[in-house]
Amino acid sequence: MQTAEFVELLAVPQAQAKNPLFDIIIEDKINIQNYCNALIAKILELKQSQFPAFIDYQFNLVKNPEVWICKLEKLLANNEAFFSSKTAMSRYNKLYILIDKKRTELQSARVVRTKPKTPKRLINANSDDRYFSYYEVKNHIETLSDFSEKLIYLTQEAFAYKQADKFSINTTLQAYDEQCNHQIEHLQTLRKMRSEYDKEQQEKLNIAKLATAPTLKIRLNGPINILTDAYKQMMNDVKPNGKPYIEHKIKDIAKFICANYVDENGNELSMLTIQTYLSPTRTDKNPNNDWKIKL
Numbered sequence: 001m002q003t004a005e006f007v008e009l010l011a012v013p014q015a016q017a018k019n020p021l022f023d024i025i026i027e028d029k030i031n032i033q034n035y036c037n038a039l040i041a042k043i044l045e046l047k048q049s050q051f052p053a054f055i056d057y058q059f060n061l062v063k064n065p066e067v068w069i070c071k072l073e074k075l076l077a078n079n080e081a082f083f084s085s086k087t088a089m090s091r092y093n094k095l096y097i098l099i100d101k102k103r104t105e106l107q108s109a110r111v112v113r114t115k116p117k118t119p120k121r122l123i124n125a126n127s128d129d130r131y132f133s134y135y136e137v138k139n140h141i142e143t144l145s146d147f148s149e150k151l152i153y154l155t156q157e158a159f160a161y162k163q164a165d166k167f168s169i170n171t172t173l174q175a176y177d178e179q180c181n182h183q184i185e186h187l188q189t190l191r192k193m194r195s196e197y198d199k200e201q202q203e204k205l206n207i208a209k210l211a212t213a214p215t216l217k218i219r220l221n222g223p224i225n226i227l228t229d230a231y232k233q234m235m236n237d238v239k240p241n242g243k244p245y246i247e248h249k250i251k252d253i254a255k256f257i258c259a260n261y262v263d264e265n266g267n268e269l270s271m272l273t274i275q276t277y278l279s280p281t282r283t284d285k286n287p288n289n290d291w292k293i294k295l
Contacts, residue, residue: 223291
């Protein structure tokens with residue numbers, strides 16, 4: 001099961017549960033994985049008619065209901081496969097509708113609470129049940145650490161603005177939904193740049209690890225020229241497609257052999273010796289036919 005990064009893990013053992021129906025029950029160690037497992041199990045256990053009461057109960061326990069509801073939404077999205085059956089999908093849809101409703105209630109409450117603090121010149125538009133201020137939106141998304149939460153919030157605000165019956169619009173400000181959409185594009189660009197940067201840094205780290213990692217070298221339990229002759233054949237004699245089976249310079253192959261093999265005593269191989277063995281003109285360095293590997 002995939003998890004979501006819940007900030008508050010409010011769970012209790014069965015013996016300490018004040019409300020066994022709605023409490024998150026965990027008998028083992030309380031961590032992200034166990035909490036998410038127990039939360040999904042609770043969702044599948046409850047009746048759909050009990051979902052609103054369950055959400056309200058959890059809201060009264062956590063300090064930041066808005067963050068908790070966003071993490072619940074992310075948990076559902078990460079584990080959509082658990083709701084593949086027709087009955088489970090009904091639960092899934094019911095929860096999403098409830099989550100959207102709760103988020104709207106929270107946002108409406110926040111708007112009412114912050115309305116006196118926002119100057120009229122920073123309010124983009126007014127409707128019957130709320131006002132739209134990108135100034136407030138920008139301040140709010142700066143408090144969110146998760147990129148997805150920011151994008152979800154901005155998308156919902158832009159959609160709410162389009163759907164609202166506005167009775168006054170501040171023409172000195174850019175349209176509220178346009179500002180939200182510009183911010184979404186800005187965030188997506190930043191995320192892409194950060195992802196590419198992180199990828200580059202990881203590649204550099206991998207290269208550095210490979211450079212410092214000890215190399216496993218193969219011990220040759222016999223004459224070295226048996227191996228070099230096999231490479232020589234692939235460089236000169238074996239031509240399955242009209243081209244040599246291995247197309248590299250003698251120096252490059254010699255360097256590869258020295259980097260990956262040691263002699264029967266575990267000693268490093270001589271670069272000059274290997275180059276001599278690989279030379280097509282030095283047939284005197286080839287092994288006897290009894291020892292020769294024929295390709």
